[in-house]
Amino acid sequence: MACYTEVQCPACGTSSIKKCGITKQNKQRYHCKNGQCSKTTFLNEYTYKGSAHDVPAKVISMAINGSGIRDTGRVLGISPNTVTNILRSQADKIQHIHPDIEKYQGDKNAQIQLCLADLEAEMDEQWSFVQSKKSSAGFGTP
Numbered sequence: 001m002a003c004y005t006e007v008q009c010p011a012c013g014t015s016s017i018k019k020c021g022i023t024k025q026n027k028q029r030y031h032c033k034n035g036q037c038s039k040t041t042f043l044n045e046y047t048y049k050g051s052a053h054d055v056p057a058k059v060i061s062m063a064i065n066g067s068g069i070r071d072t073g074r075v076l077g078i079s080p081n082t083v084t085n086i087l088r089s090q091a092d093k094i095q096h097i098h099p100d101i102e103k104y105q106g107d108k109n110a111q112i113q114l115c116l117a118d119l120e121a122e123m124d125e126q127w128s129f130v131q132s133k134k135s136s137a138g139f140g141t142p
Contacts, residue, residue, distance in 0.1 A: 010053035011039035023047075050078035050086075059086045060093065 008015050009032040020031035025047045032040060039053075046052050055076060062072045069087075073080040 005044075007044050009034065009037055009039060010042055012037040048078075049076065050082040056086050056090055059083055060090055063087060 006015055007017055007030055009017055009030075012032065012034050014032065014034045014037070016033040017030045018033060020029045020041055022028055023043065027043050027045060027047065029041055029043055032042070042053070043051075049055065055078065058076055059072055062075070067075070069080045069083045073083045076083075
């Protein structure tokens with residue numbers, strides 16, 4: 001019995017693709033026939049989860065919602081180094097907290113008022129406890 005699975009290009013969404021060989025892990029490689037598509041070859045199922053096309057969007061979403069690097073890696077099943085590399089490569093797509101502040105930098109008459117929003121702040125991965133030495137190592141005290 002034959003089974004048919006429709007495969008679409010993850011970049012442009014078109015279904016006009018063709019098979020383009022296999023990888024060393026026996027995964028089928030596909031080629032997008034769309035000339036304007038940014039992704040020429042892709043896999044339907046990646047061996048390493050960090051190579052999937054939807055991972056950068058998930059990493060950015062988790063970073064915006066306050067998840068740390070190690071937490072994001074653990075939830076998505078990828079390395080913390082991969083999370084860091086994705087955040088560095090996608091830095092231009094991440095919007096700053098106050099994007100309007102840049103348009104006032106050249107105006108000398110502009111007055112910007114900064115208010116204290118919260119009295120509590122959280123530091124991510126800034127200190128760790130060393131069990132054998134019974135002391136903390138890093139910034140501040142725990």
